[in-house]
Amino acid sequence: xxxxxxxxxxxxxxxxxxxxxxxxxxxxxxxxxxxxxxxxxxxxxxxxxxxxxxxxxxxxxxxxxxxxxxxxxxxxxxxxxxxxxxxxxxxxxxxxxxxxxxxxxxxxxxxxxxxxxxxxxxxxxxxxxxxxxxxxxxxxxxxxxxxxxxxxxxxxxxxxxxxxxxxxxxxxxxxxxxxxxxxxxxxxxxxxxxxxxxxxxxxxxxxxxxxxxxxxxxxxxxxxxxxxxxxxxxxxxxxxxxxxxxxxxxxxxxxxxxxxxxxxxxxxxxxxxxxxxxxxxxxxxxxxxxxxxxxxxxxxxxxxxxxxxxxxxxxxxxxxxxxxxxxxxxxxxxxxxxxxxxxxxxxxxxxxxxxxxxx
Amino acid sequence: xxxxxxxxxxxxxxxxxxxxxxxxxxxxxxxxxxxxxxxxxxxxxxxxxxxxxxxxxxxxxxxxxxxxxxxxxxxxxxxxxxxxxxxxxxxx
Numbered sequence: 001x002x003x004x005x006x007x008x009x010x011x012x013x014x015x016x017x018x019x020x021x022x023x024x025x026x027x028x029x030x031x032x033x034x035x036x037x038x039x040x041x042x043x044x045x046x047x048x049x050x051x052x053x054x055x056x057x058x059x060x061x062x063x064x065x066x067x068x069x070x071x072x073x074x075x076x077x078x079x080x081x082x083x084x085x086x087x088x089x090x091x092x093x094x095x096x097x098x099x100x101x102x103x104x105x106x107x108x109x110x111x112x113x114x115x116x117x118x119x120x121x122x123x124x125x126x127x128x129x130x131x132x133x134x135x136x137x138x139x140x141x142x143x144x145x146x147x148x149x150x151x152x153x154x155x156x157x158x159x160x161x162x163x164x165x166x167x168x169x170x171x172x173x174x175x176x177x178x179x180x181x182x183x184x185x186x187x188x189x190x191x192x193x194x195x196x197x198x199x200x201x202x203x204x205x206x207x208x209x210x211x212x213x214x215x216x217x218x219x220x221x222x223x224x225x226x227x228x229x230x231x232x233x234x235x236x237x238x239x240x241x242x243x244x245x246x247x248x249x250x251x252x253x254x255x256x257x258x259x260x261x262x263x264x265x266x267x268x269x270x271x272x273x274x275x276x277x278x279x280x281x282x283x284x285x286x287x288x289x290x291x292x293x294x295x296x297x298x299x300x301x302x303x304x305x306x307x308x309x310x311x312x313x314x315x316x317x318x319x320x321x322x323x324x325x326x327x328x329x330x331x332x333x334x335x336x337x338x339x340x341x342x343x344x345x346x347x348x349x350x351x352x353x354x355x356x357x358x359x
Numbered sequence: 360x361x362x363x364x365x366x367x368x369x370x371x372x373x374x375x376x377x378x379x380x381x382x383x384x385x386x387x388x389x390x391x392x393x394x395x396x397x398x399x400x401x402x403x404x405x406x407x408x409x410x411x412x413x414x415x416x417x418x419x420x421x422x423x424x425x426x427x428x429x430x431x432x433x434x435x436x437x438x439x440x441x442x443x444x445x446x447x448x449x450x451x
Contacts, residue, residue, distance in 0.1 A: 041411065042407060042410075043414055043415075043416070044407070044411075044416045044417070047403075047406070047407060047410070047416075048407075051403065188378075188404075189400065189404045190400065193400075232380075247400075248400065249398040249401060250398060253398065288399075
């Protein structure tokens, strides 16, 4: 069966851009900066260094120079830094994405802004309206809390909007500055792993309704999946000093258990099987999550190569990660008309979001 | 069961209930993976906390043949008896 009938009226992904902050730190530099702190509680530091290395991240781009982090003690200090860098990075990535799409800020009808690493009211996209000179009637939907799933979920929600407003242009902006959430005084193993895994970055997707004459992959369908009673698998405990990470080792296990059932069911509704999917755009998660995806979906060895490369080069960027992979994929020019793709991510809830794409 | 092993058992019970939110019983015969349902993160937390409490280092080679709580008790008790304690607050 072919779901492409009427495909021209579906929302299209016109452009994707990525932006990294300028302060790069190699993994061994970050370990060096944290080692003294770890020693205040932990005896076997080599084990912690091994944990940091096991996430297979070479280094991260940080919102601030690494020496500035110890000075950020309170939630306010961290969040103030977050607002400043998120607004700057957001502005840069939106300008680049609109340039790539051949559009201007005035062309945008609706902005979806996703993050889980800082809070602001007015939210970041409101601040960007002033900086970029967007239309005063532009609609805004700031979304906080979806975490890693928000790159895929934001794409899905923007597409939902464009199904109703077929002549409109929507932006999905993701800004995640995970380094500014780090609780230095939390010396738990999940936090030490998180401090080795998560990095900073921003992405912007330009989507347009089906009436716009644009080339690019169409969003054919989307699927949200919630896994009941999994609230402590991943998330934040909000404490006096900010966001304290909740991260369970059950994440890869859940991915292994459920992603195959959910992907197969989703594809089957469109007359497709995994064999029909040529492009897998997976949230980078971590090494075990990617291995779980590969095993559960029986993917060929190179299917998630871009996700692995992104993890190694910049770390897990939360919601921005899957958009980085999507951007790399589009830039490669690999996809051919008629190709099917699946974008997928998992995040706090615990939940998954699947997006079916067709070129 | 020697006194040192009992001390290790008490610490294992504390870690598993307080740090890993395990609500069931913890006995020496229990299998770490099958009965206590520890995953890789759980095993790491358990190892790190035991290392911190008893001021020892456990290696990957040490874990060979360690399947049950009792196996782990004996390993940690032996190591704690043989490895001198570091000075209070001292890092390795």
